[in-house]
Amino acid sequence: MSKIKKTKNPKSIEGNNIRNYTMESQLIYGKPKNPKWDYDHQLVPPVSSSTTFRLDSAQRGAEGFKAFANLQALKENKLPIYIYDRLGEPNKEILEEHLAYAENGESCVTFASGMAAISAILCVLAKAGDEIVSHRTLYGCTFSLMKNWLPRFNIKVKFVDLLKTKELKKTITDNTKVIYFETPVNPTLEIIDIAEIRKIIDEINKSRKESNKISIVVDNTFATPFCQRPLLLGADFVVHSLTKNIGGFGTEIGGAVITPLKYKPQILLFRKDFGGVLNNKSAWSLLVYGIPTLSLRLSKQQETALEIANFLENHPKVQIVHYPGLVKFPQYDLAKKQMIDYHGNFAPGSMIYFVIKGKTPKERQSNGAKFINYIAKNAYTITLAVSLGNIRTLIEHPGSMTHSAIPPEVQLKDGMDPGGIRLSIGLENVCDILNDLKKALKII
Ligand SMILES: *Cc1c(COP(=O)(O)O)cnc(C)c1O
Numbered sequence: 001m002s003k004i005k006k007t008k009n010p011k012s013i014e015g016n017n018i019r020n021y022t023m024e025s026q027l028i029y030g031k032p033k034n035p036k037w038d039y040d041h042q043l044v045p046p047v048s049s050s051t052t053f054r055l056d057s058a059q060r061g062a063e064g065f066k067a068f069a070n071l072q073a074l075k076e077n078k079l080p081i082y083i084y085d086r087l088g089e090p091n092k093e094i095l096e097e098h099l100a101y102a103e104n105g106e107s108c109v110t111f112a113s114g115m116a117a118i119s120a121i122l123c124v125l126a127k128a129g130d131e132i133v134s135h136r137t138l139y140g141c142t143f144s145l146m147k148n149w150l151p152r153f154n155i156k157v158k159f160v161d162l163l164k165t166k167e168l169k170k171t172i173t174d175n176t177k178v179i180y181f182e183t184p185v186n187p188t189l190e191i192i193d194i195a196e197i198r199k200i201i202d203e204i205n206k207s208r209k210e211s212n213k214i215s216i217v218v219d220n221t222f223a224t225p226f227c228q229r230p231l232l233l234g235a236d237f238v239v240h241s242l243t244k245n246i247g248g249f250g251t252e253i254g255g256a257v258i259t260p261l262k263y264k265p266q267i268l269l270f271r272k273d274f275g276g277v278l279n280n281k282s283a284w285s286l287l288v289y290g291i292p293t294l295s296l297r298l299s300k301q302q303e304t305a306l307e308i309a310n311f312l313e314n315h316p317k318v319q320i321v322h323y324p325g326l327v328k329f330p331q332y333d334l335a336k337k338q339m340i341d342y343h344g345n346f347a348p349g350s351m352i353y354f355v356i357k358g359k360t361p362k363e364r365q366s367n368g369a370k371f372i373n374y375i376a377k378n379a380y381t382i383t384l385a386v387s388l389g390n391i392r393t394l395i396e397h398p399g400s401m402t403h404s405a406i407p408p409e410v411q412l413k414d415g416m417d418p419g420g421i422r423l424s425i426g427l428e429n430v431c432d433i434l435n436d437l438k439k440a441l442k443i444i
Contacts (some may be wrong), residue, residue, distance in 0.1 A: 004408070023102070023190035023275050023342035028292040030098045047284045048090045050320060053082040061378055064066040069265040074107070091283040096256070098291050099246075102225040103238050105258035109267045110283060115215060116276030117255030119149075121237055123274075124192070124266050125215050126177045128154035133171050135162040135181035137188055137406075137414045140240040140398075142219070144405040145251025146180075163416075165200055172204060172214070182231075183338070187398040187422040188415050189322040191355050194218060194338060198234025200409040206303050224296040224389070227347035228339045231258065241280075242389050245350065245389025246295050247290045252282035297343070297391065301350035304433065305425040311434055317444050319364070320355040320417065348433045351388060352423040356444055362413065364419030365399070372397055372421065379436035388424035393433055402413050 018026055021169040055061040064081030067073035068088070070443045086220060092110050092150055100108040108238035111117040114354055120159055122145070126132055136159040146157040160167045160268055162181050179201060181191040203401055205213045224245045230238050237307055240246060242254035255278070271277060302325070324335035324436050325348030343346035358364030375395055376384035382393045398403060412418065426434070 004158040020202065022238055024295045026350060027098065030094065030101070039117060040075045045091070045094055045284070048088070048280060053089075055081075055083070064238050066201065069248065071262060071265050072340055074261060074264055085280060086275060086277050088268070089280055091287065092278055092281040095278075096238055097290075098287060099225075099240070099256050102291065102294075103193045103220070103227075103231055103258040105231050105238065106261040107264045108258045109264060109271060110242070110254050110278040111255040111257070111271065112217075112278055113253050114239070114243060114255040114278040116147065116221070116274075117239050117241075117257050118142055118206040119145055119163045119272045120219055120267060120274065120276065121239055121257045122146075122150065122155070122178065123153075124263065124270050125237075126150075126155045126216070129175060130155055130159045130177040131173060132178040132180055133176055134159055134179075135170065135185065135190075135192060136160060136321050136410075137185050138182060139186045139219070139221075140403040140405040142182075143403070147405070162197065163190060165193075165196055166410045168197070171202075171410060174212075176214055177212075177216055178215055180217045180219075182222060183228075184222045184324060184335075184349065184351065186219075186222060186355050187351075187403065187420065189222075189324060189351060191338065192336055192414065193322065193323060194230050194233035194235055221389075222351050223339060223347075224294060224298060225346055226294050226341055227302070227349045233338060234293065236260065237263075242290070243387065245298065246294060247286055247411075248389060248391060249289060250291060250390040251394070252277045252279075252285050252290070254282050254286060284422045297342070298347070298350060300427055301425045302348060304428075305352055306427070306431045307430050308350070308423070308425060308433060308437070309352050311437070315441060317441050318354055319355050319357040319419075322323055322353040323351075337398075350425045350427065353362070354421055355417045355419045356421070356441075358419060361418045364417060366419075368397060368419035368421050371444060373441050374440045375436065379440065381426075381432040382423075382436050388422070390424060391427045393420075393426040394424045396422050 030312055037048060060081060064083045096108040097112055111120060134157055150157055158171050160169055160171050180188060181192050201214050201216055215236040220230050220238045221241045221244050235252060238258040240256045260268055279367040306325045309321055309326050312318045313321045323329060324339060336346050337350055339347050355364055356367040358367045372384055375382050382395050385394045387398050388394055399416060
């Protein structure tokens with residue numbers, strides 16, 4: 001326990017010293033006394049299940065509406081006046097405090113799904129005429145949002161290779177407002193250097209007015225705050241699909257934006273009017289089961305992931321393995337610098353991307369399909385299903401499933417092999433997962 005590093009930036013919790021405890025414990029207890037709700041006599045916060053709230057007087061109602069999405073009121077963090085679930089209610093607000101805390105951010109707004117969170121932050125930061133620069137490879141629905149929907153509102157998205165920072169500089173124009181990426185990238189696990197991007201954007205922002213500055217938004221779904229805190233590396237905003245590893249058990253769908261407090265009012269107003277609120281019972285589950293077990297699950301999952309990645313790397317029928325924890329991973333050094341757990345240890349995560357051997361792209365695709373079909377029929381500890389970060393090991397073919405919104409020729413150009421397989425490691429015994437993989441590889 002001696003090498004435990006204290007996390008920096010205790011700004012989001014005022015006036016007590018719980019930062020002297022480890023993050024594992026903080027994720028279980030959160031803030032001990034919370035002005036949002038008197039629940040400190042209950043071991044577990046109760047489920048609040050009220051869509052509307054009694055207002056004692058017209059005056060109280062008016063005060064509540066005045067305080068909603070008001071920066072000054074948010075700063076004062078007083079006992080809130082709840083009005084209606086879509087504006088705010090206790091389960092979500094306690095969850096939001098925990099999430100902001102885990103990411104070392106000032107505040108958080110939760111959403112009905114990861115996609116609701118992503119569309120909210122992009123629409124808050126960019127308006128008609130503005131531009132977004134995004135990494136070329138992305139979760140399929142985020143790609144589709146940027147390709148099919150945002151242009152209809154005259155928000156232009158330029159896709160570049162953010163591994164080549166020179167390309168980024170050339171792409172930015174006076175209209176650029178947002179740099180967006182995932183790291184590790186879904187599904188290829190490429191790593192984007194957050195600190196390097198910060199340096200470039202700082203240089204450009206120097207000569208811009210406050211209202212025209214470029215923001216960096218990082219989707220931290222693959223890493224989770226356990227493996228990486230992008231805000232400490234220079235990101236301005238973090239988005240999450242809570243559906244994945246933060247939820248962990250595969251029972252809730254949700255999303256979140258971790259944001260500086262000054263942007264919170266606009267994000268809350270967006271959520272109020274576009275309506276993508278997180279279900280309060282899901283918020284409760286995420287708070288009570290998901291977040292407190294995140295460290296435990298992730299440390300076990302990544303231990304298993306390293307063993308599986310090593311096995312795949314040495315298997316004669318496997319052509320490519322991407323796992324940030326492998327010494328041969330092309331961006332191993334960057335991963336080691338960027339993906340760090342709460343104690344300062346290398347935390348390469350629970351996701352693996354690999355390709356079965358084949359001379360041509362077509363052969364690799366057909367071998368991959370054969371392999372996945374065998375698993376779907378015969379494996380006990382690996383399930384063919386989309387989603388990830390589950391206690392069960394999940395396998396899928398991004399090219400035809402989660403990333404099918406990206407045209408095949410673009411996938412190929414962007415480093416997604418037609419035979420690429422995504423594996424999300426769960427909590428099963430590693431020997432069982434290995435046995436299931438071995439049996440499936442035999443049939444190739
Ligand atoms: C799943 C996923 C999303 C979308 O989240 P939903 O909760 O399914 O809306 C966004 N980004 C990444 C990286 C994802 O894996």
